[in-house]
Amino acid sequence: MAAELTQQQTRLTEAVAKDRGRLTRFVRGKLAEATELDAEDVVSELVLRLFERADLLAQVENVTAYLFRALGNSLIDLFRRRRPVDEIPPELADDGPGPEALLEQAQLRHRLAEAIAALSPAERAVWTAVEVEGWTFRELAERWNEPIGTLLSRKNRATKALRRSLGGEVAG
8 A cells, every 4th residue: 555655646746847837826726816825835735735645546546636636626725814913803883774774774674565565476576586495497487387589578577566665675
């Protein structure tokens, strides 16, 4: 096993030496405006992690392709765990909207509920399914056995009616 591990580490080292410039350019292209991290550091960190787990490479045919895929996944992970630098600590953050804003929100929610209740049942069903529950028109068309165009029309009429009722306060 030690000889096999050394062979996999050698394979990884050769692939990185051959394609290091391409790997670095790939990272720079993805991080050009989004971060101040150095592309070399990202590549080096990935290579170190893979070098420590070189036994995983035994089943990999194309090490270069694997490196690019792993880099892409590393960048996705990096963006997921990144926190804004200027984030306000919780102890200094504002506790939320003031009483006037809360009252306005409550009044708008009440007016929205009344406006939605005034829609026809078909328009209300489409509007709430798309805007509140997050369904796509294709999913609804299949689920309800309705043409997509019909659902789009109902949603459009519902949105226009809500905008009229609420004076343009609702996008949708």
